[in-house]
Amino acid sequence: MHRVQDASLFRQQAYVNGQWIDGDLGFTQDVINPATNELVACVPQLSESQVHSAISAAQQALAPWQALTAKARQQILLKWHQLILQHSDDLARIMTLEQGKPLAEAQAEVNYGASFIEWFAEEAKRVYGETIPGHQADKRITVIKQAVGVTAAITPWNFPLAMITRKAAPALAAGCSMIVKPAPQTPLTALALAELAHRAGIPNGVFNVVIGEAKKVGQILCESHQVRKLSFTGSTAVGVKLMQQCAPTVKKLSLELGGNAPFIVFNDADIEAAVTGAIQAKFRNAGQTCVCANRIYVQSGIIKQFTSKFVKAVTALNVGDGFDVETDIGPLINQDAVDKAKSHIANALSFNGKVLVGGQPLTDSGHFFAPTVISNCQQNMLVAKEETFGPIAPIFEFDDEAQVIEMANDTDFGLAAYFYANDISLVYRVSEALEFGMVGVNTGLISTEVAPFGGIKSSGIGREGSRHGLDEYLEMKYVCVSI
Numbered sequence: 001m002h003r004v005q006d007a008s009l010f011r012q013q014a015y016v017n018g019q020w021i022d023g024d025l026g027f028t029q030d031v032i033n034p035a036t037n038e039l040v041a042c043v044p045q046l047s048e049s050q051v052h053s054a055i056s057a058a059q060q061a062l063a064p065w066q067a068l069t070a071k072a073r074q075q076i077l078l079k080w081h082q083l084i085l086q087h088s089d090d091l092a093r094i095m096t097l098e099q100g101k102p103l104a105e106a107q108a109e110v111n112y113g114a115s116f117i118e119w120f121a122e123e124a125k126r127v128y129g130e131t132i133p134g135h136q137a138d139k140r141i142t143v144i145k146q147a148v149g150v151t152a153a154i155t156p157w158n159f160p161l162a163m164i165t166r167k168a169a170p171a172l173a174a175g176c177s178m179i180v181k182p183a184p185q186t187p188l189t190a191l192a193l194a195e196l197a198h199r200a201g202i203p204n205g206v207f208n209v210v211i212g213e214a215k216k217v218g219q220i221l222c223e224s225h226q227v228r229k230l231s232f233t234g235s236t237a238v239g240v241k242l243m244q245q246c247a248p249t250v251k252k253l254s255l256e257l258g259g260n261a262p263f264i265v266f267n268d269a270d271i272e273a274a275v276t277g278a279i280q281a282k283f284r285n286a287g288q289t290c291v292c293a294n295r296i297y298v299q300s301g302i303i304k305q306f307t308s309k310f311v312k313a314v315t316a317l318n319v320g321d322g323f324d325v326e327t328d329i330g331p332l333i334n335q336d337a338v339d340k341a342k343s344h345i346a347n348a349l350s351f352n353g354k355v356l357v358g359g360q361p362l363t364d365s366g367h368f369f370a371p372t373v374i375s376n377c378q379q380n381m382l383v384a385k386e387e388t389f390g391p392i393a394p395i396f397e398f399d400d401e402a403q404v405i406e407m408a409n410d411t412d413f414g415l416a417a418y419f420y421a422n423d424i425s426l427v428y429r430v431s432e433a434l435e436f437g438m439v440g441v442n443t444g445l446i447s448t449e450v451a452p453f454g455g456i457k458s459s460g461i462g463r464e465g466s467r468h469g470l471d472e473y474l475e476m477k478y479v480c481v482s483i
């Protein structure tokens with residue numbers, strides 16, 4: 001299977017309490033290669049009782065895992081980190097097979113995903129508390145932080161490894177246990193991660209991967225009183241549903257949701273650098289990332305130069321199977337994604353947008369779509385209002401700073417924003433005025449384990465990565481001792 005060296009990483013069963021299990025009702029789901037539409041694997045759909053068993057296993061595993069010292073948990077996590085890097089080529093191949101991204105991007109995701117394990121293995125030893133001067137002479141006050149307990153993660157298909165480790169690493173480092181429900185499109189990468197977790201010595205029940213009908217599994221995880229936290233990465237629509245479902249059990253929540261990133265190029269920008277940054281921010285994962293540039297705003301003084309250079313760079317992008325070394329842009333995940341891209345282009349054309357390159361699906365087999373640039377875009381178009389999640393780059397013209405800030409902020413989303421400029425006063429003004437959780441200045445790539453990743457408004461709640469990411473899996477307790 002596409003030259004995976006260690007065949008035992010290619011798992012087609014769920015992983016619960018350290019065991020590989022089939023669904024006890026016999027239901028399965030297909031895993032399809034989006035580049036070829038070929039069947040890649042068949043994985044089980046667990047029954048409700050099996051999902052409940054996973055929660056029980058995570059509960060049983062909690063006390064012994066929490067009883068370990070932070071250093072002991074660190075050592076086990078570092079072993080997991082080492083095994084992931086040791087098997088990075090196989091993990092990348094499994095990822096490209098089920099998700100479609102170019103092998104080089106899959107490899108980069110493996111390294112990125114592993115970095116969260118290394119980071120939080122270290123952070124585990126820095127769960128500091130505090131002492132507070134007593135409010136009365138005979139009172140002594142301390143504040144301690146403790147693991148939340150059993151946690152659940154529901155993750156998307158676009159980054160099938162990193163969106164799991166970005167949650168599991170801080171959870172396990174803090175002393176929590178976790179049940180992961182991966183996306184139905186990409187379960188194989190999650191199961192390979194579980195195999196390596198097992199080999200690393202992560203105790204049975206501490207890390208579990210359940211596969212099943214999303215709505216039902218989600219409902220069980222949300223309604224369980226034993227699950228004390230839910231971390232979700234996915235669309236805003238689903239995030240809202242999960243938030244509602246978690247309300248009755250008052251769970252801690254982390255929501256990493258949709259985006260609609262503006263990418264702004266000011267007159268004094270380095271145009272070549274801005275073109276490179278726009279290509280990176282727009283076309284990574286074929287435009288299927290939550291932080292992709294969704295709208296490209298270019299100031300009137302340089303729009304002709306920028307557009308000409310940008311179109312040239314887009315035209316040079318190679319679309320193909322992720323296993324082909326020449327490929328820059330892989331397939332979209334499914335036909336729905338292709339249809340959404342077509343609808344956004346048709347809508348832009350209906351409002352006098354002009355396709356400068358691309359504009360249509362590429363082949364009948366596989367879900368390939370031509371990298372597309374549309375000029376003369378307006379704020380009333382779908383490409384301005386919705387997350388496109390495809391390789392479409394709409395260009396909007398603007399005249400001044402105040403106008404583009406208003407345009408950029410004209411969205412319910414607030415995840416990432418980017419801009420290119422050299423005037424340092426403008427850099428500070430615009431960074432502060434943009435209503436987004438993350439801002440890239442003169443760069444199109446901002447994702448790293450050392451910084452707090454997350455959004456505001458309809459893009460979510462909480463942060464992942466950085467020292468802040470651990471707090472999402474800790475509860476604060478205040479102890480008052482009368483002496």
Ligand SMILES: NC(=O)c1ccc[n+]([C@@H]2O[C@H](COP(=O)([O-])OP(=O)(O)OC[C@H]3O[C@@H](n4cnc5c(N)ncnc54)[C@H](O)[C@@H]3O)[C@@H](O)[C@H]2O)c1
Pocket residue numbers: 154155156157158159163181182183184214215216217218219233234235236238239241242255256257258259289290291387389415459460
């Ligand atoms: N903010 C981030 O860090 C981030 C990262 C990646 C993707 N995303 C967002 O995710 C979306 C694309 O990913 P997707 O198509 O997998 O999103 P999605 O919301 O459709 O699915 C995400 C996960 O939720 C599950 N799910 C779907 N409906 C559910 C329900 N009713 N109950 C419980 N679980 C349910 C899916 O099976 C999957 O595992 C985009 O909007 C993208 O912006 C955000």
Ligand SMILES: O=C[C@H](O)CS(=O)(=O)O
Pocket residue numbers: 158159288289290291447453
């Ligand atoms: O889809 C967005 C993910 O968060 C991927 S990344 O963190 O931007 O690489």
